[in-house]
Amino acid sequence: MYPRVILKETLYKKSQQKRRTSPCNYKERIFVLNTQELTYFENRPGKKLTQKGCIELSHIKCVEIVRSDVPIPCEYKYPFQVAHDSYYLYVFAPNNDCRLKWVRALKEATQNNNLFMKYHPDFWVEGKWRCCHQSEKQAAGCCEYYPNGAKPLPPTPDPSRRSSDSEERIVVALKNFTPDEESDLPLHKDEEYFIVDSSEPNWWTVRDKNGHVGSVPCIYIAEKVDIKKFEWYDKDITRTEAENLLLEENKDGGFIVRDSKHAGGYTVSIFARVSGSDGNKYPQVKHYQVRVKKDGEVTKYYLAEKYLFSNIPELIRYHQHNAAGLISRLRHCVSRNAQNSSKTNELNSEKWEIHSDELTLSEEVGSGQFGLVWRGFWNKRQVAVKTVREGFMSEEEFKEEADVMMQLSHSKLVQLFGVVAQPLYLVFEFMENGCLTDFLRAKKGKLSQEDMLKMCLDVSEGMVYLEGSNFIHRDLAARNCLVSEDHVVKISDFGMTRFVLDDQYTSSYGSKFPVKWSAPEVIRFSKYSSKSDVWSFGVLMWEVYSEGRTPHDKRSNAEVVEDLNKGLRLQRPRLCPQSVYELMEWSWKEKPDDRPSFALLLHQLSCLE
Known part of the structure; x- marks a missing residue:
């Protein structure tokens, strides 16, 4: 044969x-x-x-x-x-x-x-x-050399750091795992294990059905989630009752997850105010069935096609940040229980709300997209304080976005320490060298290719984290990255960009997005994803190797849209190696599925060091 x-x-x-x-x-x-x-x-x-x-x-x-x-x-x-x-x-x-x-x-x-x-x-x-x-x-x-495009398993955690979790949680093995060390535990695909310790970021300690305990890599397991414990789930509510409750709550993005009329299925009911033909906004409740897709032996859940998740809580968490085709993103959990989402948010805000008398403003250091930026001090720590212009967003929206940003923490993200509710201030870690665009222009002719590559690596590391957290930035650009005293580049303004509206962010069709940094599907359909962030990252790399030039600087937004429709792309900057430009071109593929993930981009950039 x-x-x-x-x-x-x-x-x-x-x-x-x-x-x-x-x-x-x-x-x-x-x-x-x-x-x-x-x-x-x-x-x-x-x-x-x-x-x-x-x-x-x-x-x-x-x-x-x-x-x-x-x-x-x-x-x-x-x-x-x-x-x-x-x-x-x-x-x-x-x-x-x-x-x-x-x-x-x-x-x-x-x-x-x-x-x-x-x-x-x-x-x-x-x-x-x-x-x-x-x-x-x-x-x-x-x-x-990572032949599968994935880095090797992380080192085994120190056994002395293990401790028992207060509640018994269950994980399911996604694939078989053969131990390399005596302290590891073998995994058998689809079998359940009890979590003993989850304090390590990469390896957890679990117990099998026979009582054997050992370490396993987190990438090989997934936590088995019971949605009954989530307050957004109401098992017994009917469609009519859900509609009445959402209309009574009368909050844009209010939502309930309930049992579908199909056995074993679920429906997400969402309230939003929708513009009518007369220009007025009218209340509406839409119902979306959670659909199931089999990918080999793996079950995936989705509301909007192409946004697939391993379980329903992951799906809900994603759509709390991204509408992705729904009538609204899921902004407010509405429940028949007395403890609804708005009260929960008030409780959560105690963790990150800073009282104005704890904060001292010293000098104005710039003007941001949302208002003025000040240097200040909070508990003897130097901080950056971003003010929010009056009428820019409601206090409710402000707290909601701050709550999202407080949940994200990575060495390549600018850390939000907290917020002041009256007036609206965001308190961030202070980045001595300001925004990346200004830094590149100030250092023109003084940065080596190694410096530029390091900047791109810093941003890609932060975006790998956001991608893994199912979080879409929407406005990745050099102006939204900041540079520390030791020249580390960190991503800023994630979570707030949906409120921006100015000439730079307005297309010829009146939609709001950063046109010259946006992927074709964002321009045409306002369709955001991690792959649209990848496109923007390609433009950011171009900015870095152009030493802070504005992309398409001699073209209007309408002309840029026309160029993209013709398949034209930014030309290779003079200082950019061909190997890096090929990654830019890869990021600018017409179809989102043809673009690399941030994890793959980070791997390829790491190989160029």
């Missing part, structure tokens, strides 16, 4: 330079990948294909994209590498999509091989590795 062909395509290959004195050339070859080997042929007109090389898949040790600034003399400009035996085969694809297709197929076909732990992300050229300058071709790689 002949092996099955997986891919067949015309690509270019670079001579493997098996000797240091071998000439370097590029030749067009027909590549064929089947289930046993990777073969390439010379195609001469009028003659049979001539096999010029063959690599058994079992001998392959690494398959990865090559990032480099060296000029590529052949027609195809997108290189990837296949490391096998003692050799490196460099192959060149016509575009990035083609390259990724081959890399994915080869990785999948070789995933069970004895693979490299580290690899060289750049070319072997003229007797040395361009990435690390080692002159031995068989030298160990300089960059961690």
Whole structure:
């Protein structure tokens, strides 16, 4: 039986330079990948294909994209590498999509091989590795190799830090796990385990059904959630009762989750005021059935197509921040119980509300999107105080957004310490070097490519966290990042951007969004997702390597929209390496699904360090 062909395509290959004195050339070859080997042929007109090389898949040790600034003399400009035996085969694809297709197929076909732990992300050229300058071709790689695009498991936690949780919680194994250490516990897919300790961010201690206790990686488990304990769930309320309760509450974004008329199903009922044909707003309640989608053996839940979640609480949490096609985002839990959402918010606000007499304002340091920005002191700590213009948002909206931001905490996010309710102030950590746009312009001509790459890495780290928290920024740009005293870049203004409205944020159609940083689906349909943030991150990288220039600076918003519709993109900045620009281009793919995740972008950027 002949092996099955997986891919067949015309690509270019670079001579493997098996000797240091071998000439370097590029030749067009027909590549064929089947289930046993990777073969390439010379195609001469009028003659049979001539096999010029063959690599058994079992001998392959690494398959990865090559990032480099060296000029590529052949027609195809997108290189990837296949490391096998003692050799490196460099192959060149016509575009990035083609390259990724081959890399994915080869990785999948070789995933069970004895693979490299580290690899060289750049070319072997003229007797040395361009990435690390080692002159031995068989030298160990300089960059961690993650064949599945995911980093290895985190280190095992210190057993001395383990403690029992007060309530018994259950997790379900998403996949099998074989322990590497005696303190670890094996996992069997779909089996349930009791949580003993969840204080570690990456490894939890669990107990199996036989009473055995050990550590397991969090990425292999998911907490089994009982929605009955959530106040937004009302099991026995009818459709009519839900409508009456929401209308009585009369709050935009009020919602209830209830049992559907379909056995085992759920419905989300939402109240909003909707504009009528006469321009007035009228109260309306819409009902959305929670739909279920099977992805292999995994069950996913969704209200809006393409926004899939492992459980219903995750779904609700996402739509509390993002409408994503619904009549409104889920802003206020409405319950027949006396303790409704607004009272809960009042209780929560005690955790983060700062009294005005605790705060001292010293000097005005700038003007933000929401009002003036002051340097101040709170409990002897230097802070940045952002004032909110009168009429900009209601106190209820203000507290709601602050509550969202207080729940997010990461070293690459500007930390919100708390808020002052009267007048409306937000109290943030103070970032000595101000906004990234101004910093780039002030440092023009003084920043190295290493500095610029580090800035992009900082922002991508913060966005990986937001992406993992199902949080969409909506306005990722250099102006919304701040720079610390030691030049760390942190993301700011997440959560508040939906209230901004000025010329920069208004399209020719009157919609509000940052046009020159926005993905096509945002411009056309106001459809936000992590992938629309990825597009904006590509523009932010362009800003960094342009030393603070405004993208499309000579084009109006309407002209930018017209250019995007024609498939035009920002040109590579003079200081930007080709390898980084390829990541920008990848971020600017027309279809959101064709763009990388922030986790993958962070991995690719890390390999360029």
